Amino acid sequence: METLPIITAAALWGCATGVLIPRPAYRLSVPFEEPWRSACPAGHLLTGTGNGWLRRARCATGHAYGPSALSVASVTAAVCALLAAATGARPELVVWLLLTPAAVLLATVDFAAHRLPDVLTLPLTAAVLVLLGVAAVLPGAGGSWTSALLGSLVLAACYFVLFLISKGFGFGDVKLALVLGAVLGWYGWAIVLVGTFAGYLYGIGLILAGRAGRTSRIPFGPFLLAGTLAGVFLGSHAS
Template sequence: MAPPTRRPWHRAVTLLTLTPLLRYAVARHAVPPGTDRRTGCDACGAPIGPDRPWPALGPTARCAGCGARVGAPPASVELVAMAALAALLLARPPGVELVVAAWWLVFAVPLIFVDFAVHRLPDRLTWPAAAGTWLLLGGAALAGAGPAPWLRATAAGVGLALFFAASTLLLGARGFGIGDAKLALSAGTLLGWYGWSVSVLGLVLALTLSGVVALGLLLSGRARWSSHLPFGPYLVLGAIGALLLVW
């Protein structure tokens, strides 16, 4: 008898068991540049590390010791994670590509919140996202896909990262950040697996979305021309949008 097919709600339950770890990553890394990782509640110092991650970092986002908010807003990480899961379930990419996308999203989701909170994309999240994506796609190439898509993915990731890094060198604070270049390395690699046009589409979607949001903030008076807006969240959304169009 064939094993029963795993139902979508089983995957949802599995993801929900991982969301405290995603929330922990946000609280841990959402600190200003030059500051070490957060180890406890800012209000009372109660630890949020491995000795007590679950009660302090549940969906309520409240410290179990004093009730102060810790990290991302209540239920926000959980909702974004569920939206990412819904996108994967609707798209139904092949097995190996599903694993690669899931790996990337595990790091991309907390990076969204960290960038919105403190305008930084920490190495402890961007580098594992890039390395894991590249290695997993390399495994897919060895398993039968062949070297061509993997080499193209590698070139696309490096090319997109260099594009962002060049803007930093040429424009300084008015350009993209080095963190954006590191995130682009993994996003470009993931998109490049499906073709050069998909990489370009992801970049165009990210630039368009960020431009629309920036224009809306300017018109509403909530931002000025000199304001620096985080680009990481739009890069993640652009990559997801491009993937949904090709899966």
Template sequence: MAPHVLVVCAAALWGLATGSAVPRTAHRLAAPGADHESTAVSRAVRIRSALLGCLVCAALGQVVGVRPELAVWLLLAPVGLTLARVDLTAMRLPDALTLPAAAGTALALGGAALLPAHAGSWPRALLGGLALGVGYFGLMVINPSGMAFGDVKLAPTLGMALAWYGWPVLLTGTVLCFGCGALVALVLLATRRAGRHTAIPFGPFMLAGTLGGVLLGAAAH
């Protein structure tokens, strides 16, 4: 079996295994202090989450291939899925994930940059993380009701992942984040499932746009 096929299969299995654990982890983070021993996550929810994790990781394996940064993206995938679920459930992005993710991504990409066949730049990734973090902080200052501090804390991780492949990828991924958010908001308004003042979690759109940007950036390299 070709090495690339093995990588995709391994990535898919990783996504399947970690994705199935996302709902329970997300519930614990969304409702700290609750009686988690008595909380059961339905089998259907676990299956859907596992399939989503499998799809995300398989796509990363297919596009990124055998490059060393694939390990970083695969480690971030379950973290991103957990953050998205917590934000959708509790409208927050917990520090327990966002802060370690930023530090871990910086260190892991530094390690990937030391290995042959990598397709990115570690210094540019660090600068991209800083730039996106500052940009989101500025948006929060300008419009506190439209941007939460949890989004600001998540931004450096996503900025590093995108800028690893280049400044155009950082721009593309950021546009995808806001484009996805605006599109969903318009659909919700049109279907009257939300009003002009309804709070909509932005974390899932940040994560989805970043995934799209990383896939596009890896495909271009």
């Protein structure tokens, strides 16, 4: 019962931030090297906030574009609530809650366009390391900033090797690994291995089912993020 207020607050945070995701998801879901969308498919400029990033994308005709705000907000709220239930009142919970909306946005864009934009992954790398550095010096922290930093570097190096040998693995996944490695590394090397393997189960399943090969283009990002979430759940209970 002591964690119920924390879980409730986390769910409300997820809902409030989740409703902001559809518009940037639509704008960012474009092929590589194309500019972010500022208009609908018919060429009408997006309305509401001009070419900004808030709320679901709508054009002058009134049509809405991008994922459902209700669906995205529900997913974000659920993830935040689960993180709060697993982590409890530890300093790193604030870090996980701040990262969750960005993670949901990345997953949404990767599903839609098979890309992980640098405008999200690169700032997230700096943010997660700085935030975990702050969390590490606060009382009750359940992880190590040093192992988070090493996890970030090692996982990114491993993903870079995969990028070189597999055409189905994008360089955006390599940059995302800097974030995922830091999150998993916070709880130690065993969690890095478990979380990374969990993220690959989807790709392995597709290959075994004959639906993908070594050169297939697979949106790995959402499943790598899901594997990291599983790693956080396990790591928070083990620490």
